[in-house]
Amino acid sequence: MSSVIRVENITKIFPNGIVANRDITLYVNAGEIVGIVGPNGAGKTTLIRQILGLLKSTKGKISILGEDSANSKKVKYIGYVPQYPLFFPSLTVKEVIEFMLRFNNMKEYDRISETILETVGLGDSRNMAGYQLSAGQRKLLLFAMAISKNPQILILDEPTSMVDLVHKKIIWDIIENFNGEGVLIASHDMNEVRKLCDRIYLLVDGRIIAKGTPEEISSIIEMPVEISFTVKKSKSAEKLLTEKNIEYEKRFNVFSISFQNIDHCINFVKVLNDIAGITSLHVDAPSFEKAVYKLLKEVS
Amino acid sequence: MQRMRKILISALMEFKNLRLFKLQIIISLGIIPFSYLFVVLLYANGSDIPYLLSGFSVISLFSSLITLLSLRISNLMEPEVVELYSTLPVNYSDIIISYTLVYVILALPQSFLSLGLSALNVNSVNLWLVGTGVVLGIILFGLMAISLGLFINNPYKAQGVVPLIGWLMLLLSPAYYHIKNYYMLAVLMVNPVTHVLNIIRAGLGDGGLRYVHPHIFYLIVLSILLSVYIGRRFKNVYMLEKLY
Numbered sequence: 001m002s003s004v005i006r007v008e009n010i011t012k013i014f015p016n017g018i019v020a021n022r023d024i025t026l027y028v029n030a031g032e033i034v035g036i037v038g039p040n041g042a043g044k045t046t047l048i049r050q051i052l053g054l055l056k057s058t059k060g061k062i063s064i065l066g067e068d069s070a071n072s073k074k075v076k077y078i079g080y081v082p083q084y085p086l087f088f089p090s091l092t093v094k095e096v097i098e099f100m101l102r103f104n105n106m107k108e109y110d111r112i113s114e115t116i117l118e119t120v121g122l123g124d125s126r127n128m129a130g131y132q133l134s135a136g137q138r139k140l141l142l143f144a145m146a147i148s149k150n151p152q153i154l155i156l157d158e159p160t161s162m163v164d165l166v167h168k169k170i171i172w173d174i175i176e177n178f179n180g181e182g183v184l185i186a187s188h189d190m191n192e193v194r195k196l197c198d199r200i201y202l203l204v205d206g207r208i209i210a211k212g213t214p215e216e217i218s219s220i221i222e223m224p225v226e227i228s229f230t231v232k233k234s235k236s237a238e239k240l241l242t243e244k245n246i247e248y249e250k251r252f253n254v255f256s257i258s259f260q261n262i263d264h265c266i267n268f269v270k271v272l273n274d275i276a277g278i279t280s281l282h283v284d285a286p287s288f289e290k291a292v293y294k295l296l297k298e299v300s
Numbered sequence: 301m302q303r304m305r306k307i308l309i310s311a312l313m314e315f316k317n318l319r320l321f322k323l324q325i326i327i328s329l330g331i332i333p334f335s336y337l338f339v340v341l342l343y344a345n346g347s348d349i350p351y352l353l354s355g356f357s358v359i360s361l362f363s364s365l366i367t368l369l370s371l372r373i374s375n376l377m378e379p380e381v382v383e384l385y386s387t388l389p390v391n392y393s394d395i396i397i398s399y400t401l402v403y404v405i406l407a408l409p410q411s412f413l414s415l416g417l418s419a420l421n422v423n424s425v426n427l428w429l430v431g432t433g434v435v436l437g438i439i440l441f442g443l444m445a446i447s448l449g450l451f452i453n454n455p456y457k458a459q460g461v462v463p464l465i466g467w468l469m470l471l472l473s474p475a476y477y478h479i480k481n482y483y484m485l486a487v488l489m490v491n492p493v494t495h496v497l498n499i500i501r502a503g504l505g506d507g508g509l510r511y512v513h514p515h516i517f518y519l520i521v522l523s524i525l526l527s528v529y530i531g532r533r534f535k536n537v538y539m540l541e542k543l544y
Binding site for chain 2: 049052054076079080081082084088089090091099100102104105142145146
């Protein structure tokens with residue numbers, strides 16, 4: 001499978017000696033959505049700036065669409081959403097998109113800009129100047145700018161930070177239906193990453209500490225599974241728990257138990273249902289968010 | 301052709317960007333310079349008027365470009381602005397060319413108006429010389445403004461340093477005074493504004509200035525040197541790298 005973005009062993013050390021990242025290798029294959037997750041200062045934005053050619057790597061190689069990014073003109077095929085809600089203070093929302101389209105020699109820029117603004121949910125703000133927009137609207141506009149380039153690759157640095165839930169959903173739908181070559185997302189939003197990404201890289205202190213699908217990341221660390229339930233026969237449930245020597249908590253008629261792993265939990269639930277008849281069950285399975293949190297905590 | 305189109309669109313974008321600063325531009329490019337000119341001309345002798353007007357023409361062109369363009373260029377070098385502009389499908393050198401175009405267009409009316417008034421007050425005008433002086437002035441002052449903006453790299457510092465440089469250049473040029481002292485004349489000759497003034501004044505029939513070639517040569521050499529400096533700054537494609 002060909003990689004649309006390939007980062008090989010790159011390191012970035014700033015002139016003041018700060019090491020932003022070290023020996024990072026990652027790739028985005030054709031058609032993939034890849035996420036970079038990590039705490040603040042992990043080096044996500046620096047890595048993105050290196051890929052975009054805004055910063056020079058101290059060591060290593062980056063290629064975009066098969067060409068070395070140092071000499072490549074392929075960067076122009078990237079639609080980029082920066083982390084910060086940057087904006088043109090004097091230009092209206094519609095003017096910004098029109099200029100983007102005019103730069104790309106689109107003849108029907110008036111009509112196309114309207115379509116783009118309606119798609120991202122900025123139709124009602126089309127005549128607002130940049131300085132009048134909220135931070136969330138500015139991020140939406142940056143996203144609209146990125147897609148108006150009709151890019152082959154999307155690189156999104158926290159694309160939905162500051163964006164409300166409704167517009168977040170719109171952006172996620174656009175990313176999921178993006179028909180370009182690939183998408184790279186840096187995000188703090190675990191929900192977003194889990195929902196969108198085919199693969200994820202966990203970045204801490206400029207190093208990749210884990211990689212894989214969201215499910216693989218979740219299973220790297222054995223996480224407790226917490227369940228709470230109510231049953232028809234409360235006495236039978238209590239008897240079963242005592243026999244199996246399982247610690248539990250009971251509030252009113254709701255039992256709460258913690259298991260070492262999901263297999264133990266499933267086995268117990270089957271037996272419990274046969275003996276006591278489960279009337280309600282809530283399972284807090286090893287969540288991706290908790291796994292990432294635990295991994296980050298262990299590393300730091 | 302494609303590049304030219306992008307430069308023109310970028311220039312149009314900058315004109316729209318400037319809408320917020322409309323009043324500031326009208327005051328700094330129109331009201332303040334012309335009220336200054338009015339005061340200067342109020343007590344001028346008849347024979348001094350073309351001299352003062354030509355001085356005003358060159359100084360206003362210089363000040364406008366140095367003040368506005370170098371501030372804009374240093375603003376363009378701020379990390380967040382670099383990042384914002386990196387989202388546009390146009391490269392940085394084209395953006396800078398287009399912005400130079402915009403600020404030249406803004407600076408020219410007051411300069412042309414005073415030059416026209418000056419021409420009306422002299423017996424003969426050598427259009428070739430005046431044109432050469434204006435064109436060389438635009439190119440050199442534009443390059444100076446870009447170099448200064450790139451060199452300072454910080455709009456907050458630029459706001460303090462640039463007006464001071466503008467004032468020094470005005471002080472060290474015979475824009476509004478005559479000078480006979482050779483030592484002082486040698487000092488003024490370092491200033492490119494003096495050379496632009498001399499070429500334009502030669503074109504406006506200043507009998508004392510017959511030999512313009514050394515002035516033209518000086519301005520061309522300076523322009524080449526500044527172009528090399530700017531080119532070297534832009535040779536490195538890693539835009540944010542320059543800021544660390």
